[in-house]
Amino acid sequence: MSTIAMPEPDAGVLARAPQIIAALEAALPAGTVISSPEETRAYECDALTAYRCPPLAVVLPRTTEEVATAMRVCHELRVPVVPRGAGTSLAGGALPTADSVVIGTMRLREILEVDTANRFIRVQTGVTNLAVSAELEVQGFFYAPDPSSQLACTIAGNIAMNSGGAHCLKYGVTTNNLMGVRIVMATGDIVELGGPLPGVSGLDLVGLICGSEGQLAIVTEATLRIVPKPEGARPVLIGFDSAETAGECVGRIIRSGLLPVAIEYMDDVCLRAVEAFVKAGYPNCAAVLIVEVEGSEAEIDHQIERIRLIAEELNPVEFRASRTAEESLAIWKGRKSAFGAMGRLGDYLCLDGTVPVSKLPHTLKRIGELSKAYGLEVANVFHAGDGNMHPLILFDANAPGELERAEEFGADILRLCVDVGGCLTGEHGVGIEKRDLMTKQYTADDLAIQMEIKSVFDPAWLLNPAKVFPLEVSQPHRHAAARCP
Amino acid sequence: MQTNFTDTQLADPATRRSNEILRSCVHCGFCTATCPTYKVLGDELDSPRGRIYLIKDMLENNKVPDERTVTHIDRCLSCLSCMTTCPSGVHYMHLIDHAREYIEKTYKRRWDERALRWLLAKILPYPGRFRLALIGARLARPFRKLLPDARLRAMLEMAPDFIPPASENDRPQSFSAIGARRKRVALLIGCAQRALNTDINDATIRLLRRHGCEVVIPKGIGCCGALTHHMGKVEESHAMAAANVRAIVHELDGEGLDAVVINTSGCGTTVKDYAHLLRDHPIADDAARVAALAKDVTEIMADLGLNDPFHAEPLRVAYHAACSLQHGQQIRSAPKDLLRAAGFEVVEPRDSHICCGSAGTYNLMQPAISSELKDRKLATIEATRPQVISAGNIGCMMQISSATEIPLVHTVELLDWATGGPKPRSIANAVTVKMRELPACRC
Numbered sequence: 001m002s003t004i005a006m007p008e009p010d011a012g013v014l015a016r017a018p019q020i021i022a023a024l025e026a027a028l029p030a031g032t033v034i035s036s037p038e039e040t041r042a043y044e045c046d047a048l049t050a051y052r053c054p055p056l057a058v059v060l061p062r063t064t065e066e067v068a069t070a071m072r073v074c075h076e077l078r079v080p081v082v083p084r085g086a087g088t089s090l091a092g093g094a095l096p097t098a099d100s101v102v103i104g105t106m107r108l109r110e111i112l113e114v115d116t117a118n119r120f121i122r123v124q125t126g127v128t129n130l131a132v133s134a135e136l137e138v139q140g141f142f143y144a145p146d147p148s149s150q151l152a153c154t155i156a157g158n159i160a161m162n163s164g165g166a167h168c169l170k171y172g173v174t175t176n177n178l179m180g181v182r183i184v185m186a187t188g189d190i191v192e193l194g195g196p197l198p199g200v201s202g203l204d205l206v207g208l209i210c211g212s213e214g215q216l217a218i219v220t221e222a223t224l225r226i227v228p229k230p231e232g233a234r235p236v237l238i239g240f241d242s243a244e245t246a247g248e249c250v251g252r253i254i255r256s257g258l259l260p261v262a263i264e265y266m267d268d269v270c271l272r273a274v275e276a277f278v279k280a281g282y283p284n285c286a287a288v289l290i291v292e293v294e295g296s297e298a299e300i301d302h303q304i305e306r307i308r309l310i311a312e313e314l315n316p317v318e319f320r321a322s323r324t325a326e327e328s329l330a331i332w333k334g335r336k337s338a339f340g341a342m343g344r345l346g347d348y349l350c351l352d353g354t355v356p357v358s359k360l361p362h363t364l365k366r367i368g369e370l371s372k373a374y375g376l377e378v379a380n381v382f383h384a385g386d387g388n389m390h391p392l393i394l395f396d397a398n399a400p401g402e403l404e405r406a407e408e409f410g411a412d413i414l415r416l417c418v419d420v421g422g423c424l425t426g427e428h429g430v431g432i433e434k435r436d437l438m439t440k441q442y443t444a445d446d447l448a449i450q451m452e453i454k455s456v457f458d459p460a461w462l463l464n465p466a467k468v469f470p471l472e473v474s475q476p477h478r479h480a481a482a483r484c485p
Numbered sequence: 486m487q488t489n490f491t492d493t494q495l496a497d498p499a500t501r502r503s504n505e506i507l508r509s510c511v512h513c514g515f516c517t518a519t520c521p522t523y524k525v526l527g528d529e530l531d532s533p534r535g536r537i538y539l540i541k542d543m544l545e546n547n548k549v550p551d552e553r554t555v556t557h558i559d560r561c562l563s564c565l566s567c568m569t570t571c572p573s574g575v576h577y578m579h580l581i582d583h584a585r586e587y588i589e590k591t592y593k594r595r596w597d598e599r600a601l602r603w604l605l606a607k608i609l610p611y612p613g614r615f616r617l618a619l620i621g622a623r624l625a626r627p628f629r630k631l632l633p634d635a636r637l638r639a640m641l642e643m644a645p646d647f648i649p650p651a652s653e654n655d656r657p658q659s660f661s662a663i664g665a666r667r668k669r670v671a672l673l674i675g676c677a678q679r680a681l682n683t684d685i686n687d688a689t690i691r692l693l694r695r696h697g698c699e700v701v702i703p704k705g706i707g708c709c710g711a712l713t714h715h716m717g718k719v720e721e722s723h724a725m726a727a728a729n730v731r732a733i734v735h736e737l738d739g740e741g742l743d744a745v746v747i748n749t750s751g752c753g754t755t756v757k758d759y760a761h762l763l764r765d766h767p768i769a770d771d772a773a774r775v776a777a778l779a780k781d782v783t784e785i786m787a788d789l790g791l792n793d794p795f796h797a798e799p800l801r802v803a804y805h806a807a808c809s810l811q812h813g814q815q816i817r818s819a820p821k822d823l824l825r826a827a828g829f830e831v832v833e834p835r836d837s838h839i840c841c842g843s844a845g846t847y848n849l850m851q852p853a854i855s856s857e858l859k860d861r862k863l864a865t866i867e868a869t870r871p872q873v874i875s876a877g878n879i880g881c882m883m884q885i886s887s888a889t890e891i892p893l894v895h896t897v898e899l900l901d902w903a904t905g906g907p908k909p910r911s912i913a914n915a916v917t918v919k920m921r922e923l924p925a926c927r928c
Contacts, residue, residue, distance in 0.1 A: 034528070038554050041542055042535040049486050049512045060528055087529065088514040107527035126527075128518055151570070152518040340572025343511045347487075397487035398508070 003407050004051065004092075004432050006466050007478075009099035013056070013079055020077050021057050024101070027069050034058040043084070043102050047149075048092040050349075050403050051432060055082060055096035062107045064124075064182060064190060064220040071218065072188025074101050080465045081186070083214040085157030086128065088149045090350045091431030093161060093213055097465055105156040108220055111135050120179055120196040122223045125156035129163075132224065141226040144171035147427060148339060159219050161429035162211030166262040166292075169385035171227060173427065175210040182221035183209060186458040196223050208453070213429050214464035216457035233261060233294035235331045236304055238311045239283035239318035243267055243368065243380070246287035247360030250384045252310050253291065254357055258303060263385030264290040264335050267364075270342065270379040270392075271334075277341035280334030283318040289384065290335055338381045339392075347397040348379075349406050350390055352428035353417035357387045366416050367391055374409040376402075388426030389417065415440055430468045438470055451477050486510045489545050498765060499583050500544060506580045507541050509573050510534075516567035516577075521840045522560050525857050530557045533567035533577055540584040549591045558584055560854060562847050563715055564808035564840035565754075569815070578754075578813070579761060582714065589717030601636060602716050605846050610708035610725065612651065615680040619648045639852035643883060645681060652683035657704035660694055667697030667789065668743040671733055673756065675749045676708035678879040684910055685879065688901035689748045689782055695904055696789045701742070705732035709747075710762070711755035715845050726755075726762050726772070734771045737778070745775060748782040748897055750878040751845060754813030781810060782897055783819040783877060794828045794903035800912075802829045802899065803871030805862075805885060807878035808840045820877055820896050827903035834865035843884035855884070863888055873912055875899055890915070 013020070021035045034040060035057040044054040056079070059070045074081050080100040087094050096102050108126035115121070116139050123132060129150040132143040146165035147153055153163070159181065164173040171177065180194030194206035209216060240246040250263055266274070266288045274280055282288055293303040304321050311319055322328040334341075342348055355363045364380065371378040382390040391413055395406040414424050414437050424434045424441050438447060451469055454461070454477075461474075461481035469477075488507050494500050516533035517523050523532035530539065539554050550558075558581070567577050594602070608614045622644035629641040654660075655674045662668075670693060674686055693700050706729055714722035736742050747753040755762070756779040763772035780788075802824055810816045824831045842848055842858030862885065866874060874893045876882050886893040898909040 042530050042538040047513050152515045343573030
């Protein structure tokens with residue numbers, strides 16, 4: 001069904017499945033282990049549905065200690081472990097293997113501590129991204145990284161993938177907002193790293209964990225930096241008659257020294273879908289930018305005026321500045337429903353690559369050319385301010401061969417991102433989706449160092465197998481791990 | 486999402502519809518975030534995305550479902566919160582309804598489960614039988630601890646202290662408009678509601694008449710079919726729906742109707758879906774006409790505009806959004822706007838999008854999850870320090886009032902009171918409603 005290969009499951013583990021399940025059930029409270037084939041099927045994939053494989057079992061612990069127990073059992077019995085947050089990954093980050101046990105964090109839902117004086121919140125990592133900000137709303141604070149799936153995705157997944165979002169242009173991605181973690185090691189040991197105090201000396205191990213895609217440990221608790229909500233925020237909408245000009249405008253805004261909270265980009269394919277879906281009243285043109293600035297009323301007015309001067313040099317089709325809360329909502333309405341609108345057009349592959357902002361015009365032009373060559377429509381809707389692109393390749397999952405063509409097209413786009421000086425992922429992570437492209441981004445030495453680090457944390461290579469590192473590159477490590485006692 | 490149905494399978498209209506729905510799902514997982522059972526149980530199998538997967542597997546492979554699959558599907562409240570959340574417009578309601586019908590046809594439940602479902606299907610939709618059962622339950626309530634089954638205990642606990650006699654207003658008849666007639670409307674008098682609380686229909690009739698509506702109780706109107714439909718008993722539900730369609734069309738083709746007014750939002754969601762429900766029925770066209778006329782009572786009141794209020798006390802009202810109203814019918818602001826226009830202070834609990842656990846017969850069939858949801862709902866409502874709670878659905882009213890001293894009324898009772906009707910019974914009877922200094926709201 002697909003072009004990305006997964007390794008053969010370990011026949012030894014499969015043969016021992018009944019003992020493994022029994023051991024997990026004996027060690028954990030009732031209702032924690034799921035093993036019937038009818039039920040494990042629902043855990044066979046995340047939001048990248050082209051790749052599916054039911055795991056051997058699913059464990060849903062309620063505490064860090066229960067996670068540790070599950071990890072210890074798996075470690076002793078040499079069973080691979082696939083960590084799972086809310087299963088919203090578009091990169092296959094939570095794809096199981098047939099010989100693996102999925103450990104889900106979704107029942108770890110406690111808000112443990114809110115400290116506005118020291119500006120942090122401590123949560124169990126099964127809490128959803130949006131629930132963190134909701135918890136802080138009354139106090140006037142929020143948690144800045146806001147991936148589009150923030151309603152459903154968990155902090156555990158955000159940390160694993162170093163997630164970003166529209167607000168990250170100004171506030172940074174997860175790693176810039178993560179202060180400490182409580183992790184369960186592959187052996188089942190519980191370790192605390194970092195904490196609410198800034199500037200801890202020594203190696204930045206929290207930084208190492210963030211973005212490690214479940215290769216090093218499972219994060220069960222996190223201390224997150226929180227920021228006060230701004231006095232106000234308002235967007236402007238700018239329409240252009242060419243994608244390249246819109247891309248150019250992004251570069252000019254950033255170059256001018258302005259730092260908007262968000263610069264979002266939508267192209268004509270996306271605009272048409274959005275208009276059909278929610279009638280947002282966007283202009284009929286090649287591309288739209290939504291630029292949001294925040295601060296006091298005077299600061300907002302000043303910034304909007306500067307953006308207007310920059311945009312006018314590029315002859316926009318339309319420049320619409322919001323003056324009221326209702327107008328702001330109207331401007332954001334289409335962007336917020338973009339993914340839903342695209343979903344109504346059919347199946348899509350949502351890519352995630354980052355390019356230097358100055359290379360946006362060239363990249364957009366090349367994607368348009370590739371779209372023609374592959375005969376597949378592509379919609380671009382993304383966080384343009386930090387060059388984090390999300391081309392959505394439309395295809396029909398029930399038409400034979402279309403998925404493979406879409407995947408090849410996607411790989412070409414990601415190679416293009418690297419070629420212009422960008423990288424394979426902005427916020428979705430590598431997972432399996434970009435695993436085999438890692439050699440395009442990194443030299444053999446780069447990857448060797450990364451795999452050495454994994455071996456320190458996970459000598460038996462049991463955590464989140466067959467992700468991140470291309471199989472042929474990781475083969476010696478996996479082989480060596482299989483032989484170690 | 487990719488699906489694997491054969492052409493033969495797709496020849497069946499129900500399967501074809503489910504295939505369309507499954508194809509529109511992109512498996513993004515957003516629905517999990519607002520699913521009440523996922524919030525309580527934390528297992529994706531008890532979320533819409535998990536259930537969609539179970540249903541897909543069951544339908545694609547023509548499987549006789551196993552007990553686990555049935556349990557996860559049974560645990561769905563049909564609150565339809567997922568449909569509000571879904572960015573891709575997946576019509577989960579039609580999918581789960583198909584799954585329930587499929588399970589009813591292919592899966593043999595344990596004897597006690599079958600007996601219970603049979604009993605509920607034979608009692609709840611019939612007000613006469615239900616009234617008798619309520620009286621019986623009321624008498625048996627002191628002995629409920631002796632019962633081995635939590636579901637039977639839940640049933641006895643639900644029996645209210647006061648069981649009203651049948652209302653004369655619920656007989657087939659016509660009530661003239663007060664003043665110039667602006668609309669002629671039929672009222673769906675419901676089934677279980679008529680046995681549990683006759684004040685709601687009485688208040689609705691007064692309110693509509695006062696606002697220029699002639700109100701008709703069509704001959705032959707009864708249960709909308711929702712109760713049996715959600716048990717997968719489609720023969721019963723289709724027969725009930727068809728009977729209502731005939732009763733309403735008789736009026737529609739006679740003196741004409743501007744709307745079919747429904748004051749139990751659970752029924753409203755179903756009547757509005759009659760076109761789909763009866764799509765293969767000989768009266769499919771009539772069903773579509775009726776569905777198009779169906780309006781929640783707050784929708785029609787928003788159309789009519791509320792008369793100047795002069796009567797009610799400016800109480801602090803916690804508005805409980807029934808899921809069938811907010812998700813099933815996507816009616817969110819009309820009830821609150823009307824209550825405000827009527828002079829009440831309206832407060833909304835946190836997480837108002839989450840179900841109270843009533844969900845038709847759910848509180849009787851799944852008492853553990855239902856009662857957890859009830860506790861959560863009450864905590865958020867009570868945090869708003871209301872003097873009265875208002876809701877637009879009898880199921881929610883029974884569920885919430887069973888655990889709080891705060892008086893609970895139907896939204897129409899407050900609107901009726903404010904525009905000249907009597908003070909709602911539960912407010913008049915309540916000892917706790919005082920015009921007092923209210924502590925600051927915590928939510």
